[in-house]
Amino acid sequence: MEVIITSDYEEMSRISAELIAQEIRYKHDIVLGLATGDTPVGTYQELIRIHKEEGLDFSKITSFNLDEYVGLPPLHPNSYNYFMKENLFNHVNVNPANIYVPQGHIEDPEHFCFWYEAQIQKAGGIDLQVLGIGRDGHIGFNEPGSSFASRTRIKALYKETIEDNARFFSHQDDVPRFAVTMGVGTILEARKILLIANGEKKADIVAEFIEGPVTSQITATALQLSKSATVVLDQEAASKLKRTEYYNWVRDNKHLVQKKVGR
Numbered sequence: 472m473e474v475i476i477t478s479d480y481e482e483m484s485r486i487s488a489e490l491i492a493q494e495i496r497y498k499h500d501i502v503l504g505l506a507t508g509d510t511p512v513g514t515y516q517e518l519i520r521i522h523k524e525e526g527l528d529f530s531k532i533t534s535f536n537l538d539e540y541v542g543l544p545p546l547h548p549n550s551y552n553y554f555m556k557e558n559l560f561n562h563v564n565v566n567p568a569n570i571y572v573p574q575g576h577i578e579d580p581e582h583f584c585f586w587y588e589a590q591i592q593k594a595g596g597i598d599l600q601v602l603g604i605g606r607d608g609h610i611g612f613n614e615p616g617s618s619f620a621s622r623t624r625i626k627a628l629y630k631e632t633i634e635d636n637a638r639f640f641s642h643q644d645d646v647p648r649f650a651v652t653m654g655v656g657t658i659l660e661a662r663k664i665l666l667i668a669n670g671e672k673k674a675d676i677v678a679e680f681i682e683g684p685v686t687s688q689i690t691a692t693a694l695q696l697s698k699s700a701t702v703v704l705d706q707e708a709a710s711k712l713k714r715t716e717y718y719n720w721v722r723d724n725k726h727l728v729q730k731k732v733g734r
């Protein structure tokens with residue numbers, strides 16, 4: 472796992488957007504896995520800027536979002552369908568036919584989850600999965616105890632998640648108790664993973680998932696099993712890591728290795 476520690480939210484957003492942009496430039500028809508929440512908003516803003524000012528082309532990409540609340544229709548202002556339109560899709564040249572966000576307002580959730588997984592397979596699998604992390608260590612809505620083999624399914628939300636997400640709703644009781652989420656197994660199959668985290672409130676869980684043992688009690692620890700995972704943090708989120716000196720040295724010197732192997 473590569474750990475990149477940046478100075479603040481702005482730099483974290485700039486670096487993660489640049490990593491995503493590089494992948495899009497390299498593979499125009501890339502399949503992206505996308506996340507919602509406060510963390511990626513700055514990254515999406517920077518991607519919009521790169522699209523507008525540098526012509527980054529989204530026309531051939533396909534994207535699959537991680538999750539959606541059960542019970543919220545796609546036009547609901549707290550739905551993740553709405554979030555993605557507001558924060559990214561309405562501002563870049565994506566083809567709406569290639570955009571997949573789980574539907575939470577559905578008659579047959581089981582059938583939907585099966586269908587969603589099939590669409591990911593049909594698209595050739597996810598090339599780059601973008602993730603945030605919850606205070607309980609979740610990726611997507613894979614709450615503590617989620618199997619590392621899990622696929623897209625309905626998951627009951629954990630107490631901390633409901634508390635954290637209550638800020639978007641007028642009352643805590645309005646926060647949906649269930650979500651449709653890609654599984655940990657779905658996420659782990661992505662060819663590359665980029666997790667971003669900022670703020671002091673994430674410092675404990677960031678240290679645990681990067682430097683602690685692999686456990687389904689903290690589903691982000693599954694990234695330790697990924698073939699290619701990069702974590703971009705701001706100073707505050709990185710403040711409880713023990714090996715920062717090493718991560719910073721690698722970041723500053725990795726060109727030496729790349730040169731040696733002739734890449």
Ligand code: PGA
Nearest residue numbers: 508509510511603604605
């Ligand atoms: P946040 O959520 O970006 O709003 O902190 C992250 C998550 O719950 O995955």
